[in-house]
Every structure is written in C-alpha cells, then in structure tokens.
Amino acid sequence: xxxxxxxxxxxxxxxxxxxxxxxxxxxxxxxxxxxxxxxxxxxxxxxxxxxxxxxxxxxxxxxxxxxxxxxxxxxxxxxxxxxxxxxxxxxxxxxxxxxxxxxxxxxxxxxxxxxxxxxxxxxxxxxxxxxxxxxxxxxxxxxxxxxxxxxxxxxxxxxxxxxxxxxxxxxxxxxxxxxxxxxxxxxxxxxxxxxxxxxxxxxxxxxxxxxxxxxxxx
Amino acid sequence: xxxxxxxxxxxxxxxxxxxxxxxxxxxxxxxxxxxxxxxxxxxxxxxxxxxxxxxxxxxxxxxxxxxxxxxxxxxxxxxxxxxxxxxxxxxxxxxxxxxxxxxxxxxxxxxxxxxxxxxxxxxxxxxxxxxxxxxxxxxxxxxxxxxxxxxxxxxxxxxxxxxxxxxxxxxxxxxxxxxxxxxxxxxxxxxxxxxxxxxxxxxxxxxxxxxxxxxxxxxxxxxxxxxxxxxxxxxxxxxxxxxxxxxxxxxxxxx
Numbered sequence: 001x002x003x004x005x006x007x008x009x010x011x012x013x014x015x016x017x018x019x020x021x022x023x024x025x026x027x028x029x030x031x032x033x034x035x036x037x038x039x040x041x042x043x044x045x046x047x048x049x050x051x052x053x054x055x056x057x058x059x060x061x062x063x064x065x066x067x068x069x070x071x072x073x074x075x076x077x078x079x080x081x082x083x084x085x086x087x088x089x090x091x092x093x094x095x096x097x098x099x100x101x102x103x104x105x106x107x108x109x110x111x112x113x114x115x116x117x118x119x120x121x122x123x124x125x126x127x128x129x130x131x132x133x134x135x136x137x138x139x140x141x142x143x144x145x146x147x148x149x150x151x152x153x154x155x156x157x158x159x160x161x162x163x164x165x166x167x168x169x170x171x172x173x174x175x176x177x178x179x180x181x182x183x184x185x186x187x188x189x190x191x192x193x194x195x196x197x198x199x200x201x202x203x204x205x206x207x208x209x210x211x212x213x214x215x216x217x218x
Numbered sequence: 219x220x221x222x223x224x225x226x227x228x229x230x231x232x233x234x235x236x237x238x239x240x241x242x243x244x245x246x247x248x249x250x251x252x253x254x255x256x257x258x259x260x261x262x263x264x265x266x267x268x269x270x271x272x273x274x275x276x277x278x279x280x281x282x283x284x285x286x287x288x289x290x291x292x293x294x295x296x297x298x299x300x301x302x303x304x305x306x307x308x309x310x311x312x313x314x315x316x317x318x319x320x321x322x323x324x325x326x327x328x329x330x331x332x333x334x335x336x337x338x339x340x341x342x343x344x345x346x347x348x349x350x351x352x353x354x355x356x357x358x359x360x361x362x363x364x365x366x367x368x369x370x371x372x373x374x375x376x377x378x379x380x381x382x383x384x385x386x387x388x389x390x391x392x393x394x395x396x397x398x399x400x401x402x403x404x405x406x407x408x409x410x411x412x413x414x415x416x417x418x419x420x421x422x423x424x425x426x427x428x429x430x431x432x433x434x435x436x437x438x439x440x441x442x443x444x445x446x447x448x449x450x451x452x453x454x455x456x457x458x459x460x461x462x463x464x465x466x467x468x469x470x471x472x473x
Contacts, residue, residue, distance in 0.1 A: 144394065148387055152377045161373055162391065165366040166398050169405035176409065193408070197401070208394050215386040 001085060001093055008097035011070075022059035022102040023109060029055035030113040041118045048117035049127060049178030055113075056106045056131055057138060057171055061163060063102050064142040065149075065156045067094060068213075072150045081217050087210040095136075095143040095206075103135030119182060126181020130194060134174035137198040140205045141166050147213040170197055238315035240458050247451040254451070258444030265438030273430050285343045287435060291442035293336035296364060299329030299446065303371070304396045307389035317454065319385035320461070322392065323375055324453035328446060330368035337361055356406045363402045367395045381461070 033051050034044060071077045080090045110131050111124050119127065145163035149155035173194040180187045237243045269287035276283035306322035309315055340358065341351045352358065374391055378384035 148374065148391060149377070151383070155377065158370075158373055158377050161366070162370040165363050165370065165395070165402065168363055169398065169401045172405040172409045190408070193405070205394075208390055212387055212390050215383055215390070218383065 001089060004080075004085070004090060004093045005097055008094060009100060012097065012101040022063045023105045025062050026055045026059040026106055026109060027113065029058060030116060033117070045118040045120055045182070048114060048119040049123060049182050050175050051117060052110050052114060052119070052127060053131070053134075053171060053175040053178055056103075056110065056135060057167060059106055060102055060135065060138045060142060061160055061167075063098070064146050064163065065159050067098050067143060067146040068150045069146070069155075077150075077213070078217060081214070087213060088206040091143055091147065091209045091213065092140075092202075092206045095139045095209075098143065099136050099139040103131075103139055107131045107135060120184075122184050123178065123182030126187055126191075127178045130174045130177035130181070130187075130191065133177075133191070133198055134170050134194050137170045137194075137201050138167065140198075140201045140209075141170070144205050144209040144212065147209040147216065150213065151216040170194070173197065235313075235315075238313070238317050240317055240462075243317050244455055244458060247455050251448060251451055251455075254444055254448035258441050258448055261437055261441030261444055263441075265434050265436075265441050269431070269434035269438060273434060276431075282343055282346055283431070285339050286431065287438045289336055289339040289343065290435060291439040292332045292339065293361070294439060295442050295446050296329055296332040296336050296361070298443075299325050299332060300364065300367070300392075300396070300399070302450070303329065303392055307392040310385055311389050311393075316385075316461075317458065319389065320457040321450060321454045322388070323385070324457055325446075325450045326368060326372050326375070328449050328453070330365065330372065332442075332446070333361060333365045333368060337365065354410055356403075356410055359406045359410070360399075360403050363406070364399060367399060371395065 030051060033047075037043060037047070068077065071080070081087055083090070107128060110127055111119075114124055114127055142163055145159045145166070148162060149159045152158055173190045176190040177187050177194055180190065237246055266287055270284050273284070275281045303322040303325050306318045306325070309318040310322065337358075340361075344353070345351050371388055371391060374388050375384050378387060
C-alpha cells in the first residue's frame with residue numbers, strides 16, 4: 001500500500017502538469033472573479049468563502065480524469081486488480097494520492113487567495129478547516145466517478161456530469177462552514193455534517209468504486 | 219438463462235419472477251398494454267378536463283391553481299420513476315434478470331421528462347404567484363439535482379457499448395446516486411429555507427387540499443401512474459426487441 005502511494009505521488013510529481021494544474025486553475029478562478037464582479041471589497045469579502053470553495057471544487061474536478069485513466073491505458077490497473085491488495089484499498093490509496101497532490105495544495109493555497117478576495121480575518125481559520133475536512137470527500141467521490149467512466153473514450157465530460165450532483169452536499173456544507181466562519185457565526189452544525197459526509201464516503205465509497213472498476217476491468 | 223438448464227421446473231405461473239423471462243414478459247405486457255393505454259387516457263382525460271374546466275378558481279390564486287393537475291402528478295412520478303429504477307437496479311445486481319436492467323433503462327427518459335414537466339409547470343406557476351420563474355428553494359433545487367442525476371444516468375447508458383457493462387455501471391450509479399439524492403435533499407433544506415408550500419398530498423392529514431380540487435387531482439395522478447407504467451412496459455419491450463435484433467444480426471454475421 002505504501003509502495004503504491006509513493007508510486008502515485010512520484011508519478012504525479014514527475015508528470016509535471018498534473019501537480020500544478022489544479023493549483024493553477026484555482027489561482028485563475030480566484031484572480032478572475034474580481035474582474036468579473038467588480039472590485040468592491042465588501043462584495044468580495046461576502047462572496048469570498050463561496051468563490052474559494054467553488055474554485056477548489058472545480059480544480060479538483062479538473063484533475064479527476066487523470067486519476068485512473070493513465071493506469072488504465074498502460075494496464076497497471078489490471079495488475080492492481082490481480083495483486084493481493086483488495087481493489088477497494090488500492091482505490092482508496094489512489095484517492096489519497098489524488099488528495100495529497102490536488103486537495104492538500106488547495107488547502108494550503110486557499111488562505112493566500114483569501115487575502116486577494118478580502119476574506120474577513122476570522123474566516124481564514126474556518127476556510128482552511130472546512131477545506132481540509134471537505135476536500136478528501138471530493139477526492140473519494142471523484143475516484144468513484146473516475147472508476148465509472150474509465151472505460152469510456154474521452155469520458156471527461158461524462159465524468160463531470162456524473163460527479164456534479166454528487167458534489168452538491170459537500171459543497172453546501174463546506175461553503176456554509178467557511179461562510180459562517182467569515183461572519184463570525186457558530187460553525188458547529190455544518191462542520192459536523194461536512195465531517196460526517198467525509199467520513200461516510202471514505203467508509204463506503206471505495207466499495208462502490210471498486211465494484212464499478214471491476215465491471216470495467218471484466 | 220443458459221440452455222443447459224433444462225430441469226423440469228415445477229409449474230409456478232403466479233411467481234413475479236417468472237416475468238424475468240423476456241418471452242413471458244413480452245406476452246404479458248402485450249396483453250395488458252392496450253388496457254393500460256386506454257385506462258391512462260381515460261384517467262388523464264377525465265382528471266385534466268374535470269380539473270381544468272369543472273373546478274372553481276381559487277380565491278387567492280385564481281385560475282393558476284389548475285396547473286396543480288400537471289405539476290403534482292409529474293413531480294410525484296419523477297421521484298417514483300427514480301425509485302423504480304433503484305428497485306430495478308437492485309434486482310439486476312442481485313438476480314441478474316436482463317428485463318430488470320432494461321426496465322430501468324426504459325424508465326429513465328420517462329422520469330427525466332416528468333422532472334422537466336414538474337420544473338417547467340412550476341416555473342410557469344411561480345412567475346405570476348411568486349413573481350419569479352426560478353428561486354433557489356429547497357424543493358426546486360432538489361428537483362434540479364434530480365434532473366442532473368437523470369441526465370448523468372442516461373448519458374452513462376449511452377456512453378458504454380457493451381450492454382451488460384452498461385447495466386452494471388448504471389446500476390451502481392443509481393444506488394450511489396440514490397444515497398446522494400437523499401443527502402442532497404437534506405443538505406439543500408439546511409442551506410435555504412423554502413418558498414415552496416408544504417406537501418400538497420400526504421397520507422396522514424385529514425384534508426390536504428379542498429375536496430373540489432382533491433378528487434380530480436387523484437384521478438390525474440392515477441392517469442400519470444398508469445401512463446408511466448404503460449410507457450415503461452412499452453419501452454422495455456422495445457429494448458428487448460432491440461437486443462434480440464442485435465443478437466440475430468450477430469448470428470447472421472457469423473454464418
């Protein structure tokens with residue numbers, strides 16, 4: 001398992017594009033928003049939590065089709081399926097590697113971009129907390145979408161369409177935590193819900209992903 | 219369904235599972251379909267005409283209230299169609315009856331049209347009543363999400379060539395999607411308090427809507443249910459025949 005994790009990380013690092021792509025996209029979204037909605041700082045600070053969450057989600061979505069596609073093409077997935085490691089665990093590791101290469105940089109970069117959007121001071125802590133709690137769910141759900149569409153040629157659009165409604169609850173609660181944190185309200189309820197979603201999908205989603213991938217590898 | 223399985227079976231014509239045999243299913247659906255078409259046409263005709271022309275205008279909403287005869291039944295069927303797809307997917311995953319998978323496939327476009335009817339009639343009603351075509355109300359938003367689920371489900375069916383693979387993958391998607399649809403419903407409720415009125419119909423209330431509106435509504439709902447069943451049976455039959463034609467063509471090509 002550790003070897004697989006290290007391999008995926010090394011591949012993501014060496015492949016160049018993949019690692020920075022999500023981060024660059026996140027940067028582009030947040031930098032372009034003020035040009036789109038105008039530079040009023042009170043408006044920006046009000047929508048900042050939502051924009052940052054949305055940017056993170058889109059950046060995550062962007063990198064999903066690479067999650068399994070490369071391993072599918074060169075046949076590594078077949079090897080993984082026949083290895084003693086359960087496919088569920090292998091997919092979980094893949095999701096973790098995806099989170100480390102995509103989600104974690106987003107979490108770390110979010111406060112910097114929050115400064116650009118004039119995020120209120122108390123919001124920074126909860127923005128980082130909500131992203132740190134929520135982005136693993138995005139990776140795990142995305143892994144399911146990738147497993148469903150891995151056999152489809154040019155499945156990127158289909159993958160986005162399938163994953164889009166699945167991301168809604170995570171986005172709602174995540175953005176709600178960040179928003180409430182920014183205006184100084186109590187964040188406990190949405191934060192607990194967000195954590196619940198993340199824990200739930202981590203516990204259950206690998207089984208669905210593995211079931212889908214087994215069908216595709218048949 | 220292999221050919222080698224030729225044990226003399228005890229006769230159980232009453233079992234629900236016997237309709238997993240495509241031949242039996244087709245024979246049955248051909249027998250009941252004419253009746254279903256006629257019944258649903260009668261129910262829809264009676265319900266809609268009664269509702270549109272022989273009920274009084276509401277004292278606050280005027281004649282716009284009459285869109286309820288399209289809106290409520292289609293919304294009901296939009297959810298029930300997904301539920302039916304969920305049950306059919308489960309049957310496919312557990313018992314591997316092809317008819318079940320094809321029925322789920324056949325129900326999806328009907329369901330998406332029902333969702334669309336509910337959304338459009340709601341918008342038409344909402345414009346004069348709420349002063350807006352669209353509001354990010356929990357119910358409206360949930361239906362939009364349901365619509366996206368339908369689109370994704372249909373797109374996945376279309377994208378995969380091998381029918382068994384497609385059936386498996388869409389079934390898994392339907393299961394996961396159902397869990398997330400319920401989750402979204404609660405998330406959306408939490409996210410925004412609604413503009414939409416409460417449930418028009420429920421089983422545990424004395425009176426839901428005034429009786430003058432209630433009875434034609436029940437007839438219209440019966441019409442929509444019958445229409446849905448008829449459409450799904452018909453479309454499932456079409457899918458079975460498409461499958462057969464492909465099999466015949468493949469056999470032709472081999473010889």
